[in-house]
Amino acid sequence: MTRIINIFRRNLLKKLIALIVAFFMWVFVMDDQDPAINGSYVVPLTMSNVPYEYLAVCDIKTVQLETRAARSKFVKYDSNAFRVYANLDGLEEGDHQISPQVVMPQGFELIETRPATINVKLDPLIERQMPAEFIVKGSIASDAVITDTRKSMEFVTVVGPKSFVDKVARVYGTVKLSDNSSSFEMQVPMNAVDENDNVISRVRVVPSVITISFDIESGLKKRIIPVVPELSVAEGWEISKITVEPSQMEISGAESVINSIVTLKTVAFTVQTGQRFFKGTLKLVVPEGVNVPEHEVTVSAEVTRKPVMKDNN
Numbered sequence: 175m176t177r178i179i180n181i182f183r184r185n186l187l188k189k190l191i192a193l194i195v196a197f198f199m200w201v202f203v204m205d206d207q208d209p210a211i212n213g214s215y216v217v218p219l220t221m222s223n224v225p226y227e228y229l230a231v232c233d234i235k236t237v238q239l240e241t242r243a244a245r246s247k248f249v250k251y252d253s254n255a256f257r258v259y260a261n262l263d264g265l266e267e268g269d270h271q272i273s274p275q276v277v278m279p280q281g282f283e284l285i286e287t288r289p290a291t292i293n294v295k296l297d298p299l300i301e302r303q304m305p306a307e308f309i310v311k312g313s314i315a316s317d318a319v320i321t322d323t324r325k326s327m328e329f330v331t332v333v334g335p336k337s338f339v340d341k342v343a344r345v346y347g348t349v350k351l352s353d354n355s356s357s358f359e360m361q362v363p364m365n366a367v368d369e370n371d372n373v374i375s376r377v378r379v380v381p382s383v384i385t386i387s388f389d390i391e392s393g394l395k396k397r398i399i400p401v402v403p404e405l406s407v408a409e410g411w412e413i414s415k416i417t418v419e420p421s422q423m424e425i426s427g428a429e430s431v432i433n434s435i436v437t438l439k440t441v442a443f444t445v446q447t448g449q450r451f452f453k454g455t456l457k458l459v460v461p462e463g464v465n466v467p468e469h470e471v472t473v474s475a476e477v478t479r480k481p482v483m484k485d486n487n
Contacts, residue, residue, distance in 0.1 A: 208244045212285065215253040219274065219292065223263035229335045229376070230262060231295040233323055237274050242287040242331045247281050252310070253278050260294055269295050273456040285330035297335035306330045306364060306384055315355035318392045319427040321463040332366050334377035342370045349386060359387040391428035392481060398424050399435060403456060403473040404442040411447065416475045423458075423466055431463040438466070445477055 219237050237258045258276040262270075271291045276284055306327055314320060332342050333361040347362035364379045397454045401418050423438055440456035459464055 175471055177180055179359045188206060189301050199202055205251065210242055210246070211245050212240065212242050213248045215256050217256045217258045220257070220259045220474075221294070221483065222259040222261050223277075225262065225265065227299050228267070229299055230260070231297055231335060231337075231376075232260070234289065234292045238294075239276060239278075240290040241278065242283040242285055243281050245263075247279070251279050251282075252414070260292060262294065262296065265296055267296050267298055269293060279481060294339075298335050299331045299334065300336045300339055301331050301380075302339050302342070303329050304342065304345045304366075305333055307344055308349050308362065308386060310351060312351035313353070314388075314390055315353050315392070316409065317394045318355045318390050319394055319431070319463055321428050321431060322389040323389050323462075324387045325391075327381065331380045333376055338374055338376045338467050340346055341368045341374050342366045342377060347384060347386075351471045353390070354390060354482045355392050357387070357389045359385055362386055363408050381392065391430070394426050394428065395429045395432045396424055396426045397432050397435070398422050400437050400439045401440070401458070401471055403440045403471070405452070405473065405475055406444045406476055408444075408447045410480055411445075411477055413445070413452075413477055417474070419472045419474075420468075423468070423471075426446055426465045427463050430460070435464065436459060440471060440473065445475070451475075454464050461462070 192262060203208065213454055216238050218238050218321060219232070220296050221232070226228050233312055239256060239258070256279075259277075260272045261275055262272070270293070272294055273291050274287055276287060278284060304327060308325070330345050331341050333347060345364050345366050349360065349366045354400050361383050362385075363383050364381075366374050366377050366379050368374055400422050403416060403418055405413055405416065407413055425435065425438065439459050441459060443454070443456055445452045451474075453472070455470050457470050458466060458468075460469065
């Protein structure tokens with residue numbers, strides 16, 4: 175043991191100097207072989223501390239990080255080692271400009287984030303009830319008629335951020351008929367659309383699928399029946415010389431439906447006071463399960479004052 179201590183003490187100063195020189199040479203070599211360089215990473219942007227019952231809407235999905243570190247660091251770490259987030263703690267409804275927060279591995283220096291700030295909109299989550307509508311495309315078999323339709327839900331609920339739910343003009347599904355000659359039902363996906371019929375993203379329709387049933391009868395029957403206009407005038411006036419074009423119309427449908435129909439009436443219409451002659455297009459009131467070649471007719475009529483009865487006494 176004494177011998178080992180003596181060896182350590184012998185030429186101690188020279189040994190310390192050699193050790194210091196070796197250390198500085200190591201630092202010099204490492205700095206030369208592993209220099210600090212600049213590099214960039216593209217990192218997904220996440221939202222942190224989003225307030226309850228709000229949705230954070232941001233068009234920026236990724237942030238580019240400009241960093242500086244030893245070359246070996248860039249070999250060791252990829253973009254998965256970085257985290258970029260927007261802290262929304264304490265914010266309220268509306269638009270906000272936020273500087274992204276960055277978490278990096280040790281040894282990295284952040285030079286710049288691109289973009290430096292991001293726009294985030296806090297949108298409250300709401301729901302709204304709307305009628306479930308359907309668009310029918312195609313037709314059933316030529317010798318059949320739809321006598322009744324039923325849907326599992328009359329109303330659906332649209333759920334999502336307020337600014338998107340407010341854009342919903344209607345909710346509908348598309349039913350495609352394919353020469354069906356017997357009753358059937360189908361599952362129809364529902365879409366929330368705006369006024370231009372564009373599907374609105376970020377909203378959810380509950381339920382998303384509705385069942386619609388069609389009662390179909392085969393053996394089409396046809397009848398020709400008169401068209402009756404439903405015209406009225408203000409008190410003190412009366413209508414005369416009413417004409418309808420066409421005055422009769424061929425209707426078709428299941429026998430059980432057609433047999434009970436005597437006339438086809440127009441929607442009720444009141445002629446304006448003072449209008450001496452009326453001519454206009456009125457829609458027909460078509461019972462369910464009845465097919466008609468036209469849904470409108472042209473109605474003409476003369477409007478006159480009622481004669482005033484004089485008291486001869």
